[in-house]
Amino acid sequence: xxxxFGYDVHxxxxxxxxxxxxxxxxxxxxxxxxxxxxxAVHALMDAILGALALGDIGHLFPDSDPKYKGxxxxxLLREVIGKMTESGYVLGNLDITIIAEKPKLAPYIQxxxxxxxxxxxxxxxxxxxxxxxxxxxxxxxxxxxANAVVILSEK
Numbered sequence: 001x002x003x004x005f006g007y008d009v010h011x012x013x014x015x016x017x018x019x020x021x022x023x024x025x026x027x028x029x030x031x032x033x034x035x036x037x038x039x040a041v042h043a044l045m046d047a048i049l050g051a052l053a054l055g056d057i058g059h060l061f062p063d064s065d066p067k068y069k070g071x072x073x074x075x076l077l078r079e080v081i082g083k084m085t086e087s088g089y090v091l092g093n094l095d096i097t098i099i100a101e102k103p104k105l106a107p108y109i110q111x112x113x114x115x116x117x118x119x120x121x122x123x124x125x126x127x128x129x130x131x132x133x134x135x136x137x138x139x140x141x142x143x144x145x146a147n148a149v150v151i152l153s154e155k
Contacts, residue, residue, distance in 0.1 A: 002089065002152045004051025006043035009145040020098060020105065020144075021112030021129060022074040022119075027103045031144060034063035038073035040098050040112070040129070043148040045073075045080045047094070051152045052087050077119055084152060091120045092151035095128040099138070099145040105131035 016030025019038045031037035045057045054060070061068050061076055068076075084091070094116070098105060109129050117124040139145055 001092065001154070002051040004047035004049070004150045004152070006046030006048075006050060006148040006150075007145070008039045008042040008046065009139070009143050010037045010039045010042075011143045012141070018103075018144075019073070020108065020146075021096070022072075022115040023108045023111045025103060025105070025108055035061070035068055035071040035076065036073050039144050040096050040146040040148070041073040041077050043146040044094060044096060044116070044150070045077055047148040047150040048080050048084055048152070051150055052084060052089065054083060054087075074115065074119060081120060088155050089152040090155055091122055091126055092153045093126045093128070094120075094148060094150045096130070096146055096148045098129070098131045099134060099147075100131060101133050101136065101139065101141040 010031035010033050012029040013032040014029060016032060018025045018027045018030040019036045020040045031039055042057055049056055109131065112129045113124055113127045116127045
């Protein structure tokens with residue numbers, strides 16, 4: 001068994017889409033980043049790569065490489081899942097916490113879980129996604145952060 005932890009933060013900005021766990025969320029601001037800036041999926045990929053001791057997403061998908069400009073993070077996640085499978089591991093479970101003052105994410109959580117379960121080809125009961133605020137402290141509406149924990153088991 002292996003355990004991995006991932007953390008990521010992106011700044012909110014105008015003229016960008018807000019995408020979390022592959023779900024586009026209607027909001028006047030989006031996340032700034034080289035790819036689609038899906039902060040939750042980025043944290044998840046780092047957790048998987050960390051559990052496998054394969055570095056981080058910046059090493060695997062550098063923002064200096066133009067082929068990742070605007071990249072779909074769910075597509076990148078499928079590549080990371082491929083590395084997990086090649087390494088002889090399967091998902092035990094994952095737990096993501098998204099930290100955002102706005103917008104309210106509760107209406108989108110179930111679709112996020114469904115997207116992730118489909119990417120892993122696993123039961124939805126192995127996938128937890130939660131959202132919280134920092135009560136006006138910390139990110140305080142300037143950005144959105146996420147942390148993720150995964151447990152991987154040998155096949």
